[in-house]
Amino acid sequence: MTLTAEQKRQTAQKHYNASLDLCPARQLLEAISSKWVTLVMLALVDGEQRHSDLRRRIPGASQKMLTSTLRSLERDGLISRHVTLSVPVRTGYELTPLGHSLLRIVFEMKEWAEENMDDVAASRMEHDRHKLAFN
Numbered sequence: 166m167t168l169t170a171e172q173k174r175q176t177a178q179k180h181y182n183a184s185l186d187l188c189p190a191r192q193l194l195e196a197i198s199s200k201w202v203t204l205v206m207l208a209l210v211d212g213e214q215r216h217s218d219l220r221r222r223i224p225g226a227s228q229k230m231l232t233s234t235l236r237s238l239e240r241d242g243l244i245s246r247h248v249t250l251s252v253p254v255r256t257g258y259e260l261t262p263l264g265h266s267l268l269r270i271v272f273e274m275k276e277w278a279e280e281n282m283d284d285v286a287a288s289r290m291e292h293d294r295h296k297l298a299f300n
Contacts, residue, residue, distance in 0.1 A: 238258075238264070
């Protein structure tokens with residue numbers, strides 16, 4: 166039996182393996198695991214935000230990094246961009262339903278980091294102390 170291109174694509178989709186270098190799922194995982202993606206998504210949890218609002222809510226984010234992150238998130242369908250024609254032009258960003266579905270995981274990672282930071286910090290100190298002792 167010969168499969169159509171669409172059938173082959175659907176079959177391959179069921180077998181994504183993020184461990185493989187060229188797997189689309191791996192590429193997506195790389196894109197959504199950026200700290201800037203996490204911080205932007207958390208900043209958008211309260212609804213639509215302008216670029217300037219996001220820069221204030223995310224200390225350390227340069228205009229270039231924020232713009233790049235927003236473009237990537239929009240391309241992946243995780244946020245939507247709304248342009249209001251006015252003087253000056255007003256542009257806002259908000260999470261899409263797909264973005265909201267990822268937000269649950271982002272919150273879990275944030276909570277895990279906050280709950281475990283003391284243990285991680287202690288482990289880092291012990292590791293560094295041990296490493297210095299043998300160098």
